[in-house]
Amino acid sequence: MTSSLPLTGERTVPGIAHENYWFRRHEVVYAAIAASCSGAVVLEAGCGEGYGADLLAGTARRVLGLDYDVPTVAHMRDRYPRVAVARANLVALPVPDATIDVVVSLQVIEHLWEQERFLDECRRVLRPGGTLLVSTPNRITFSPGRDTPLNPFHTRELDPRELAGLVRDAGFDDVVVRGLHHGPRLRALDDRHGGLIEAQTRLALSGEVWPPELVADVAAVRSSDFELHEHDLDGSLDLLVTAARPQ
Numbered sequence: 001m002t003s004s005l006p007l008t009g010e011r012t013v014p015g016i017a018h019e020n021y022w023f024r025r026h027e028v029v030y031a032a033i034a035a036s037c038s039g040a041v042v043l044e045a046g047c048g049e050g051y052g053a054d055l056l057a058g059t060a061r062r063v064l065g066l067d068y069d070v071p072t073v074a075h076m077r078d079r080y081p082r083v084a085v086a087r088a089n090l091v092a093l094p095v096p097d098a099t100i101d102v103v104v105s106l107q108v109i110e111h112l113w114e115q116e117r118f119l120d121e122c123r124r125v126l127r128p129g130g131t132l133l134v135s136t137p138n139r140i141t142f143s144p145g146r147d148t149p150l151n152p153f154h155t156r157e158l159d160p161r162e163l164a165g166l167v168r169d170a171g172f173d174d175v176v177v178r179g180l181h182h183g184p185r186l187r188a189l190d191d192r193h194g195g196l197i198e199a200q201t202r203l204a205l206s207g208e209v210w211p212p213e214l215v216a217d218v219a220a221v222r223s224s225d226f227e228l229h230e231h232d233l234d235g236s237l238d239l240l241v242t243a244a245r246p247q
Contacts, residue, residue, distance in 0.1 A: 012026045012048060012049065012107070013048075013049045013051070014027075014049070014051050017215060017218065017219040018200075018210065018215070018218065020218050020219050020220075020221055021196065021197075021200060021218050021221045024221045024222055024223045024225065024226070025180065025226060025237070025238070026052065026106065026107060027051075027052070027055075027223045028180065028223035028224075028226045028228065029106055029135050029180065029228065029238070029240055030051075030052040030055045030056065030106070031055070031223055032228050032240070033056070033104065033133050033240075034055060034056055034058070034059045035059065036102060036131055036133065036242075037056045037059050037060040037063075037102050037104070038059040038060065039059070039060070039061050040060050040061055040101035040102045040131075041060070041061055041062050041064075041099070041100055041101045041102070042056055042060045042062070042063045042064070042100070042101065042102045042103075042104060043063075043064045043066065043093070043095060043100045043102070043103050043104070043125060044056065044063065044064070044065045044066065044103075044104045044105065044106075045066050045088075045090050045093065045103060045104070045105040045108060045118070045122070046066070046067060046068075046090060046105055046106075046107075046108030046111075047065030047066060047067050047072075047076065047083075047085070048067065048072065049072065049075065049076070050065060050072075050075065050076035050079060050080045050083060050085070051080075052104075052106065053065040053076070053080065053083045053085075054080040054082065054083055056104065057080075057082045057083050060102075062084065063082075063083045063084065064083075064084045064085070064086065064095070064100075065080075065083050065084070065085045065086075066085070066086055066087075066088040066090065066093065066094075067085070067087065067088070068087060068088065068089060068090070069087075070087060073085055073086070073087045090105075090108070090112060090118050090121070091112070091114045091117040091118050091121060092121065093121045093122075093124070093125050095125045096125070097124055097125065098124075098125070098126065098127045098128065098130075099125060099127065100125045100126050100127065100130060101126075101127060101130050101131070102126075102130060102131045102132075102133065103122045103125065103126055103130070103131070103132050103133070104133045104134075105118075105122070105133070105134045105135075106133075106134070106135040107135055107136060107137070107238070108134075108136075109134055109136050109158075110136045110137060110149070110151075110154045110155065110156065110157050110158070111153060111154060111155060112155060112156075113155050113156075115156060115166060116166065116169070116170065119132075119166065119167060119170035119172075120170055120171075122134075122170070123170055123171050123172065123245055126245040127245070128245055128246065128247045129244060129245060129246075129247050130244065130245045131242065131243070131244055132167065132172055132241070132242070132243045132244070132245070133240065133241075133242055134163075134167070134240070134241050135180075135238055135239060135240045135241075136157070136158055136163060136238065136239055137154075137157055137237070137238055137239075138157075138158075138159060138160065138179065138233075138234075138236050138237060138238060138239050139157035139158055139159045139162070140159050140160075140234050140235075141235065141236065141237055142157055142237075143157055158239070159234070160177050160179070160233040160234065160236075160239055163177060163239050163241050164177050164241060167241050167243050168243075171245075171246070172243035172244060172245060172246075173243065173244050173245075173246050174242075174243055174244040175241060175242075175243045176230070176241070176242045176243070177230070177233060177239055177240070177241045177242075178228050178229055178230050178233075178239070178240045178241075178242075179228070179229065179230070179231075179232065179233045179235070179236025179237070179238070179239055179240075180226055180227070180228050180236055180237050180238040180239075180240065181226065181227045181228075181229070181232070181235070181236055181237060182196075182225070182226065182227070182237070183224075183225050183226055183227045185225045186221070186225045186226065189217050189221075192213075192217070193214060193217070196217075196218075199214055200214070200218065228240065
């Protein structure tokens with residue numbers, strides 16, 4: 001059961017009305033990359049609760065999910081039997097060289113102290129021509145005007161140019177960055193609530209009771225309410241980089 005995992009605010013889980021916005025914001029990226037994983041051997045580095053790895057398992061030939069948290073690994077084994085799962089340090093992936101078709105790591109790299117070493121490991125395990133898919137919050141909009149992240153669990157956040165440069169410096173080719181944005185319905189909710197993200201964050205931090213209209217609007221958010229594209233990267237909420245290990 002999802003409820004067996006403590007809600008830390010850093011692990012996105014399905015089926016919780018108050019967290020539905022964040023869940024859908026993550027889910028849309030998994031849905032967008034599923035085609036890239038079709039028929040592939042996929043490694044997800046930092047798989048969290050596991051719903052995303054299971055979604056990818058619907059198209060992939062095989063999915064290996066890695067996470068460092070012991071209860072999370074146990075939860076995944078119980079809940080998502082079509083995903084192989086193991087506990088691992090993400091800067092020392094327990095996988096042989098050049099054995100993976102696609103490495104996926106969504107909303108994880110900002111938590112790592114050794115980001116360069118992690119990307120070196122991703123390159124090592126990928127087959128020549130293999131695909132890297134990494135998402136992360138956009139530093140410009142997530143921690144605006146700050147040198148250090150607002151989120152105390154984040155070690156280093158990246159803007160679009162920093163993310164692309166980090167991936168290129170790790171030896172990857174064909175680097176493309178896309179940004180996640182609110183679509184029309186979410187922009188309307190921004191207007192209604194004075195900023196949908198800000199309204200949720202303010203109430204979560206204060207412990208106040210959520211107004212019924214905010215609960216209803218958050219619970220009704222769907223992944224189709226977001227847009228993922230290459231325009232206005234600086235104004236995006238999250239970043240998704242796609243790259244290839246050279247042949």
